[in-house]
Amino acid sequence: MSLSRKRGEYPNLVIADVVDGGTLTLWRNPAGAKFGEKDVWEISSEWDSPSGLHAAYSALQDKEAELAKSHAFAWDSEFGYLSPFPHHCGTALRIEGTFHLEALHLIGDLPQALNAIPAIRFESSSVVEDGIRQAAHLFRISNAAVLGISEQELLDRAKNLFTDLAMQEVNARRALVEEMPRVIEDAIARSIAVLRHARLLSPGEILDLLSPISLAASMGFIKGITANETRRLMRDQLNAPSLPESRTTEDDRRRDARDARLADRFNRRFETVSLNSYAEECLL
Numbered sequence: 334m335s336l337s338r339k340r341g342e343y344p345n346l347v348i349a350d351v352v353d354g355g356t357l358t359l360w361r362n363p364a365g366a367k368f369g370e371k372d373v374w375e376i377s378s379e380w381d382s383p384s385g386l387h388a389a390y391s392a393l394q395d396k397e398a399e400l401a402k403s404h405a406f407a408w409d410s411e412f413g414y415l416s417p418f419p420h421h422c423g424t425a426l427r428i429e430g431t432f433h434l435e436a437l438h439l440i441g442d443l444p445q446a447l448n449a450i451p452a453i454r455f456e457s458s459s460v461v462e463d464g465i466r467q468a469a470h471l472f473r474i475s476n477a478a479v480l481g482i483s484e485q486e487l488l489d490r491a492k493n494l495f496t497d498l499a500m501q502e503v504n505a506r507r508a509l510v511e512e513m514p515r516v517i518e519d520a521i522a523r524s525i526a527v528l529r530h531a532r533l534l535s536p537g538e539i540l541d542l543l544s545p546i547s548l549a550a551s552m553g554f555i556k557g558i559t560a561n562e563t564r565r566l567m568r569d570q571l572n573a574p575s576l577p578e579s580r581t582t583e584d585d586r587r588r589d590a591r592d593a594r595l596a597d598r599f600n601r602r603f604e605t606v607s608l609n610s611y612a613e614e615c616l617l
Contacts, residue, residue: 344552344554346552347503348500348503351433351434351502352383352499353433354380354382355379355430355473356380356429357377357378357379357380357386357427357428358375359375359376359377359393360375360376360427361374361397361404361406362374362406362407362414363404364407365407374404376393376397376400377393378390378392378396383491383492383495386492386495387488390484412480413480423479423481423482424479424483424484424487426484426487427475427476427479429473430473430474430475430495431471431472431473431474432471432472432474432495432498432499433470433547434471434498434502434505435469436508437470437501437502437505439517439545440505440508440509442505446501450494451477453494455474455476455477455490455491456474456476456477457473458472458475459472460571462535462536462540462570463537465537465541468541469541469567470544471544474495474498476491510552510616514616518616520545521545521608521612524544524545525603525608527542528543528546528599528603528606529599529600531600532593532596533596534595535595536570536573536575536595539566539595540567540570540571543566543570544567546558546563546606547560547563547564550562550563554608554609554612554616555608555609556606556607557603557605557606558602558603576591
């Protein structure tokens with residue numbers, strides 16, 4: 334029986350749970366001065382959803398106009414803005430967004446989605462933590478091109494790409510519930526079990542384990558923890574200072590001690606976390 338026949342509606346499936354916002358950044362070098370890294374002005378503005386990109390750029394232009402009242406920028410009528418740094422040339426505009434693409438990973442469509450990004454002169458980067466590539470399936474998407482394209486074209490491309498990528502993830506979440514419920518249930522249950530019982534947990538492992546739990550929390554399938562808390566726990570691991578690569582027995586002991594402390598902390602936190610009755614109704 335499909336979920337729509339059981340409940341008359343889908344779980345929470347919204348773009349805001351896929352896109353964690355991002356930033357727009359402009360770089361400007363001073364005119365008539367020797368170029369140097371310290372001479373670059375960096376202006377940034379934040380955005381929350383793809384639909385807000387143009388408004389964020391307007392705010393950025395206001396900041397740039399204020400700076401231009403007292404400073405001249407290195408600029409060429411054909412080339413655009415000038416700098417010794419390639420990404421600071423041309424439009425010198427970077428549009429960046431962060432995406433959580435766990436469902437695309439679970440249904441096996443993530444490589445296809447990522448491989449389409451370079452075709453429009455954008456690029457993706459992922460988190461690498463404790464040797465785990467694409468940890469938590471968190472991706473930062475940004476433009477690779479700053480030359481041969483206008484600011485408005487970049488904004489339009491970014492808005493379309495970010496919206497399309499987010500919708501692919503939303504559709505993947507729907508497909509998991511409708512067509513592959515055991516896959517998402519298994520991912521959630523395994524993550525909870527490991528976080529509850531493992532005796533050593535590295536930051537990279539924790540990120541990977543929290544990813545399906547964050548997905549489940551945003552879809553309304555979890556009790557005992559909220560989507561906001563799972564995101565905070567993921568940010569904590571991303572922002573935690575890294576230990577140097579193990580080269581000695583003492584390094585290994587220090588790493589094991591850290592992982593033991595993390596395991597104890599997450600064992601306690603996940604004692605009361607489980608799938609809720611709504612998940613059982615939708616997925617079983």
